[in-house]
Amino acid sequence: MAARIMNLPKHGLCHLMRTSALARHYAGSTGSASPPQFTTLSVDDKTGIATLTLNRPPANALNAAFMGEIARSIKELEKSKCRGLILTSSSERIFCAGLDLKECYQAEASHLQGIWVALQNLWHTLYSTPLITVALINGHTVAGGGMLALSSEYRIMLPNFKIGINETMVGLAVPMWLIDTYLNVIPNRRVAEWDLTASRIYKSEHALKAGLVDELAASKEQGLERAVAFISSYPKHSLVARAITKRQFREKDLKNFEDNRQHDLEIFLSNIQKPNVQSYLGEYLESLKKKA
Numbered sequence: 149m150a151a152r153i154m155n156l157p158k159h160g161l162c163h164l165m166r167t168s169a170l171a172r173h174y175a176g177s178t179g180s181a182s183p184p185q186f187t188t189l190s191v192d193d194k195t196g197i198a199t200l201t202l203n204r205p206p207a208n209a210l211n212a213a214f215m216g217e218i219a220r221s222i223k224e225l226e227k228s229k230c231r232g233l234i235l236t237s238s239s240e241r242i243f244c245a246g247l248d249l250k251e252c253y254q255a256e257a258s259h260l261q262g263i264w265v266a267l268q269n270l271w272h273t274l275y276s277t278p279l280i281t282v283a284l285i286n287g288h289t290v291a292g293g294g295m296l297a298l299s300s301e302y303r304i305m306l307p308n309f310k311i312g313i314n315e316t317m318v319g320l321a322v323p324m325w326l327i328d329t330y331l332n333v334i335p336n337r338r339v340a341e342w343d344l345t346a347s348r349i350y351k352s353e354h355a356l357k358a359g360l361v362d363e364l365a366a367s368k369e370q371g372l373e374r375a376v377a378f379i380s381s382y383p384k385h386s387l388v389a390r391a392i393t394k395r396q397f398r399e400k401d402l403k404n405f406e407d408n409r410q411h412d413l414e415i416f417l418s419n420i421q422k423p424n425v426q427s428y429l430g431e432y433l434e435s436l437k438k439k440a
């Protein structure tokens with residue numbers, strides 16, 4: 149994989165930065181942003197395709213810093229005019245386990261607020277990006293992890309893993325923007341309503357049949373090849389028109405979200421701090437520990 153620093157490659161699509169250079173760039177451009185800690189980013193010089201690998205062991209659970217890092221990488225890639233983005237995980241078992249529940253348990257309101265705002269920003273950034281996005285789901289992905297996969301345009305999954313949105317299981321409502329994201333993939337409202345109210349979790353093979361994922365790949369290597377093939381299937385000359393068309397499909401969902409951003413935050417803060425939800429969350433965390 150060849151990478152250059154802030155030069156336009158021959159195909160003119162992508163300024164390329166090594167991970168370390170990107171880290172310096174963040175620090176220089178935003179001041180407050182720290183260097184990547186939970187992700188690695190590589191950009192292929194020939195294809196103009198970036199691969200962002202989630203790397204927050206053991207479960208890639210999403211805390212505010214991690215989510216901020218993913219969102220900033222996407223924004224930087226947009227500026228560098230990369231063609232596409234593949235999201236994947238360094239873990240062999242877990243793509244993303246959703247929000248870091250340990251950080252949602254008995255936490256200060258200000259901390260919970262930081263988590264939710266970071267989740268909102270990450271969703272908005274990924275869902276609205278003009279980049280061609282592929283989730284290479286090489287492990288379980290649930291709740292906020294499902295959000296990452298479903299907000300991408302194309303999903304390639306490895307066999308024998310789980311995918312789904314299980315929020316109601318922890319006694320909390322699925323936010324409207326996540327319902328809209330789900331409907332963008334599973335437009336059958338009855339199926340979507342049933343899946344989300346029942347916290348239905350699909351195994352890879354069933355997810356393919358249901359249309360929740362687009363392809364299964366036998367290995368991560370094969371998945372990467374398929375992801376590159378998907379992104380490369382869009383000709384260079386169509387990229388701007390493609391991005392505008394994507395935006396138009398997603399515009400209503402993005403506007404609904406912007407109109408309700410504050411309300412959405414208030415609902416989360418009020419729900420997550422309820423004693424019964426906190427008590428259930430404590431039990432749920434214990435059950436995760438006991439499995440080990």
Ligand SMILES: CC/C=C\C/C=C\C/C=C\C/C=C/C(=O)SCCNC(=O)CCNC(=O)[C@H](O)C(C)(C)COP(=O)(O)OP(=O)(O)OC[C@H]1O[C@@H](n2cnc3c(N)ncnc32)[C@H](O)[C@@H]1OP(=O)(O)O
Nearest residue numbers: 206207209245246247248249250288291292315320436440
């Ligand atoms: C409380 C919810 C709050 C608000 C929701 C409100 C609105 C909802 C809208 C959308 C936003 C998204 C919300 C969320 O993302 S809530 C997160 C829900 N996530 C889960 O329920 C996933 C729980 N985890 C699992 O089911 C399994 O871990 C998984 C299937 C992902 C993988 O199974 P596997 O057997 O491979 O690994 P484990 O041994 O279970 O886990 C390894 C390790 O990781 C820790 N772990 C797992 N998940 C989390 C997590 N979400 N947060 C923090 N830590 C997690 C687990 O405890 C193990 O740790 P250790 O024992 O130390 O090795």
